[in-house]
Amino acid sequence: MVDIEQAEAALVEHYPRLVRLAYLVLPPSLGRNRRVLTAHALTQRTLPRGRASGDTSVLPAQKTAAGGRDGDPGYAYVRLRVLRTALEAGRPLTFRAWPTRAQLPPLLPQVWGLRLFPRSGGADELALDQRLSALSAPARAAFVLRGLERMADADVRRVLAAAGEEDPAAALAEADAVGTAEGADALLTSAEFDPCSLQARPTDLMRRRQHIKAAIAAAAAVAVCGALLGMPGDGWGPDGAAAPPYARNPAAQAALDPGKLTLVPAGAWESSARTDFSVWPARGALTGDRGLLRRALAVWARPGESVQVSATPGTPSGAPPGPPQLLYAGEVDQSRVVLLYDGLRIARYAEAKDGGTRGAALDFARVDGASGADADAVVLGRTDGNVRYLTAPWVRTAAVRDLLKSATGAPGATGTPGASGTSGATALARSADGVTEPFASPALQTGECRSWNVLELTDRSGTRLTTDLGELTPARLTSGRPGRTGDASAADWSPLACSLADARGQGVRSVNSWRYARQPLPDGSGTAEWLCTRADTWRGGGPRVLAQFHAPGQRYGAVAAKAENASACGAKDPHVLAGVLWKSVEGDWYLLAAGGKETASIRATGGVSGAARSNLLAVRAEQGAQAVLKGTLSNGREISGLR
Numbered sequence: 001m002v003d004i005e006q007a008e009a010a011l012v013e014h015y016p017r018l019v020r021l022a023y024l025v026l027p028p029s030l031g032r033n034r035r036v037l038t039a040h041a042l043t044q045r046t047l048p049r050g051r052a053s054g055d056t057s058v059l060p061a062q063k064t065a066a067g068g069r070d071g072d073p074g075y076a077y078v079r080l081r082v083l084r085t086a087l088e089a090g091r092p093l094t095f096r097a098w099p100t101r102a103q104l105p106p107l108l109p110q111v112w113g114l115r116l117f118p119r120s121g122g123a124d125e126l127a128l129d130q131r132l133s134a135l136s137a138p139a140r141a142a143f144v145l146r147g148l149e150r151m152a153d154a155d156v157r158r159v160l161a162a163a164g165e166e167d168p169a170a171a172l173a174e175a176d177a178v179g180t181a182e183g184a185d186a187l188l189t190s191a192e193f194d195p196c197s198l199q200a201r202p203t204d205l206m207r208r209r210q211h212i213k214a215a216i217a218a219a220a221a222v223a224v225c226g227a228l229l230g231m232p233g234d235g236w237g238p239d240g241a242a243a244p245p246y247a248r249n250p251a252a253q254a255a256l257d258p259g260k261l262t263l264v265p266a267g268a269w270e271s272s273a274r275t276d277f278s279v280w281p282a283r284g285a286l287t288g289d290r291g292l293l294r295r296a297l298a299v300w301a302r303p304g305e306s307v308q309v310s311a312t313p314g315t316p317s318g319a320p321p322g323p324p325q326l327l328y329a330g331e332v333d334q335s336r337v338v339l340l341y342d343g344l345r346i347a348r349y350a351e352a353k354d355g356g357t358r359g360a361a362l363d364f365a366r367v368d369g370a371s372g373a374d375a376d377a378v379v380l381g382r383t384d385g386n387v388r389y390l391t392a393p394w395v396r397t398a399a400v401r402d403l404l405k406s407a408t409g410a411p412g413a414t415g416t417p418g419a420s421g422t423s424g425a426t427a428l429a430r431s432a433d434g435v436t437e438p439f440a441s442p443a444l445q446t447g448e449c450r451s452w453n454v455l456e457l458t459d460r461s462g463t464r465l466t467t468d469l470g471e472l473t474p475a476r477l478t479s480g481r482p483g484r485t486g487d488a489s490a491a492d493w494s495p496l497a498c499s500l501a502d503a504r505g506q507g508v509r510s511v512n513s514w515r516y517a518r519q520p521l522p523d524g525s526g527t528a529e530w531l532c533t534r535a536d537t538w539r540g541g542g543p544r545v546l547a548q549f550h551a552p553g554q555r556y557g558a559v560a561a562k563a564e565n566a567s568a569c570g571a572k573d574p575h576v577l578a579g580v581l582w583k584s585v586e587g588d589w590y591l592l593a594a595g596g597k598e599t600a601s602i603r604a605t606g607g608v609s610g611a612a613r614s615n616l617l618a619v620r621a622e623q624g625a626q627a628v629l630k631g632t633l634s635n636g637r638e639i640s641g642l643r
Contacts, residue, residue, distance in 0.1 A: 007047050010074030016196040017148075018043045018082050023118075023195040024144045024188065025086040028133040036116050036195045038089060046081035079149075083141060084163040090137035116198045118191060125192035126298045130256060138171035146175070148188045255320045256301055258293035261340075262325040269393050276371045277327065277341045281393060283433040284330030286338075292329060295360075296338040296349035303362055311364040312471050312507035314539030315345060328390050330433065332381040339378060339390065344368045346378055346472050365472035366507065366538040373464050373487075374509065376457050379472050385445070386438035387468050389455060391430060399425035399456040400439045401465070401490055403497035404449075424490065425456050442500070443470040449498035454490075462487060467511075469504045475535070476510040482534070482574040485512050495550055495557045496533055502562070503535040503544055511535045516569075516576055517594035522618045523584040526552030530560075530594040532569040532576045545569045547578030547642050549592070561642035568642060577602065577631040577641045581621060593617040593629055593641065600634045 011018065022039035030038060132140050138160060145156045153172055160168035191197055254260050261282075269279040286292055301319040303309050311317045320342045327339040327346075331353060338349040346367050351360040367375070377389040391398055401424055429437045442452045454467045455474055464487040466474035479488035496513055503511060517530040528551045535544045545566050548557035560580040567573040579593035591608045599615035608627035610619030621627070629641030 004047060006074035007078050008074075010072055011043070011046060011078050014075055014078075015043065016194070018046070018078060019195050020189075020193055021079065021144060021148060022082050022086045024132065024148070024193055025083065025090070025137060025141045027090045027137060028129065032118065033116055036118070036198065039086075039195045042085045042089065043078075043082055045085065046078045080159065080162055083145075083159065087137050087141060087163055087165065118194050119197060119199055124295070125187055125190055126302055126304075127294055128187050129192065130294075130298065135174060136171070138165045138168070139174035141165075142168070142171045143175040144188065254323050256294070256297045257323065258290045258297065260323040261293065262323060263287070264325065266393070274371070275392075275394060276375045277346070277367060278325065278343070280325075280327050280341070280375075282326040282328070283390070284328045284337075286329040286331065286336060287326060289329060292336055292338060292351075293326070295351070296329075296340065297324075299349055299360060299362055300340070300347055306358060306360070308359070308361045309363075310361075312366060312505075312538070313542065314507055314537065315364045315366040317362075317364050320347075327378070328380070328433070330435075332388060332435070333383045333438075335381060337380055339380070341367075348379070348472055350381065363472055367473060368538070370473070372461070373457075373466075373476050374473070376459070376464070377455065377466065377474055379468065379474070380435060382441060382444060383438065385440055387441035387443070388438050389436045389474070391434040391436065391457065392459075393434065394459045395434065395457050396460070397458045398428040398430055398436055399458075400428055400453050401425040401456050403452045403454055403490055403494050405451070428455075441468045443468040443504055449501065452497035452500065454493075464488075465490065465493070467500060469500065469506070469508050471505075471507065473509075475500075475503070475508045478510055478512045479514060480512070481514050481516075482512065482569060483571040485514075488513065495555065496531060496548060498556060499533060499546055499548065499559060502546065506535065506542065506544065507537045507539060508535045509538045514569075516596045517615060519592060519594050519616050519618070521551070521582075521584070521592075522590055523586060523588070525585055528552065528582075528592070530578065531557055532578075534569045536570070541565060543570065545576075545642060547576060549578075549580045549582070551582070563642045566642070568639075575599070575631075575633060575639050577629055577639050579604070579617070579627065579629050579641055581623070581625065583623075589621050589623050589625075591617070591619045591621040591625070591627055595631045595639070598633050598635075599631045599639070601632045603630050604628070605630070 019039050022042050023035055026035045026038055026042075028035070132143065135143065141160060141163075142156050145151045145159060146153070151159070156172060157168040160171055165171060187193075263282040264279060266281040268281065269275070272279045297320075299307055309317060320340070322342075324340040324342040324347070327341055329338045330336070332350075334353055335350045336353055340347045340349070344366065346365045348363040348365075349360065350363075352358070376392045376395055380388045380390050382388075389398075405424060428439065436455075440451070440453055445451070452467070454465045454477065456463060456465055465477040467477060469475045477488045477493055478485040479492040480486050492513055500511065511533060513531055513533045515529055515531050519528045519530065520526075521528055528549060531548045531550060533546045533548065537543060542565055545563045545568055546559055547561045547569075549560045550557040558580070561578040569576045575596050575598060577593065577595040577599060579591055582590050582592045584590065591604055591610065593602050593604065594617070595602060595615040597615060601611065601613045602615065602617040603611040604617060604619060604627040606628045607625035608619055608621045610617060612618075615631075617629075631639045631641070633639060
């Protein structure tokens with residue numbers, strides 16, 4: 001027999017553990033706030049009404065219980081009472097019987113104006129909670145008794161039978177069918193499932209004020225609103241139309257289900273008129289690893305504090321709107337990597353092969369409208385200064401080329417990259433899934449620019465150059481007058497390669513280079529060339545424009561001017577004007593300036609004064625002088641120099 005003193009002592013001593021047990025067994029459909037309050041209410045009502053309770057000899061203690069729980073009849077009694085009422089609270093209401101007290105919302109405790117919920121854990125906790133939510137209440141109880149209370153199956157059956165369950169064996173079988181999560185014992189004791197360590201957030205303050213005004217206006221309205229507020233799932237609840245983190249929203253649930261991922265067949269791209277990510281097949285040795293895919297989707301939906309999240313500028317990092325498309329799942333170097341696509345973004349999830357989700361990474365890149373060359377490759381991983389790509393199924397060959405070691409470095413030279421091995425390009429081996437071998441990435445190099453590797457990809461439409469600028473997708477290199485650009489050759493970019501470092505990490509989609517002017521030098525030492533490079537981003541805005549001056553004998557161009565968010569040197573406004581201070585062989589200083597062919601005149605004011613009725617200007621200047629450039633186009637429009 002257990003008297004009230006024994007039960008009360010056990011309740012006070014083990015209150016946090018009992019509340020955790022109730023919280024885990026209660027149905028997740030209640031929402032985290034209501035589960036917390038209900039768990040506390042059920043636990044506080046477990047004390048016997050009389051001086052003594054019934055016999056507890058059939059109630060086993062957990063095998064590895066700590067301290068006084070082992071063999072404590074008081075703890076066994078209150079645990080059974082908590083389990084019984086939590087199971088009753090999860091049973092649906094019917095018209096055949098009166099509801100029990102546990103099935104009704106608790107009168108106490110209540111917290112007005114606040115929502116209380118446990119602290120969020122990581123992806124493992126989220127995945128476990130999703131698995132528990134798919135179980136029935138008895139199966140959830142069986143899972144928790146085995147993991148949290150460390151009970152043997154025979155003891156679990158006895159406790160469930162004592163709690164009023166008709167078929168404990170079926171509950172255990174259902175829990176077995178879901179499987180046991182790796183480290184489930186530790187996860188069940190984490191802060192994610194601790195209803196005694198809570199976070200507090202206010203309810204909707206604006207709605208509360210509206211409710212107060214409505215209450216003053218009419219008592220009838222108060223009664224109606226109060227009835228609506230008590231109805232779960234109604235739009236007038238504390239969260240309004242927003243679903244709580246664990247709400248069983250069909251679209252959100254489908255987005256977390258590995259079984260609903262879009263898997264494109266291997267040969268779909270060959271018969272499709274499209275050449276974009278939507279026809280990429282699902283590749284990799286782990287496309288059938290549902291555990292890995294579930295973790296990737298769970299981290300995407302709600303990344304924990306330990307997850308390293310990055311996104312290119314202008315890329316949203318929220319959960320997918322529905323089941324995404326699987327592009328790849330496999331082992332890459334020392335990581336397991338999953339690539340997903342939702343029509344707007346590429347999401348890359350990576351976790352250590354031997355460390356689980358600890359230190360996991362989640363990267364996003366915007367790829368809306370990607371087609372053809374824009375959808376030729378995606379970064380799989382970067383390790384030790386190297387980068388690996390997953391290439392599109394239509395890519396025939398892949399090679400790597402160092403632009404600074406190009407056979408010809410003359411700016412403005414034309415031509416098409418030749419076959420690998422014959423024009424300075426080194427062939428890249430690829431696996432059957434299209435994964436390239438690693439090579440040195442320019443995005444990871446530090447210090448002086450001594451090399452700049454580009455990825456050279458060939459498909460049925462030709463050969464093109466792309467470069468790693470720190471994004472999930474490489475940036476395409478083009479050449480030609482804005483509006484009439486084409487795929488660049490290595491010679492086009494050889495003198496400009498190091499300037500690409502200025503565009504790293506900006507969400508760049510493509511970088512174009514073109515020679516807009518040639519200028520004879522005033523000392524007769526040759527002809528200089530003016531080149532403009534423009535980096536356009538996936539989001540459309542935020543392009544970077546550089547004007548570069550290349551004098552005879554210089555291997556690389558010098559940046560003369562730069563601008564951000566400028567229309568110059570683009571398809572909408574191909575005009576550009578820039579100037580530079582140049583020192584002649586004799587030691588004289590000049591202000592040199594050049595505009596495009598449509599520039600009719602240039603004038604310089606400020607530290608240097610001068611004018612020319614052409615697109616070229618050369619004026620003597622002092623070292624360190626600063627000038628303001630203005631140009632007039634042939635149609636009379638004025639333009640300003642890049643600064």
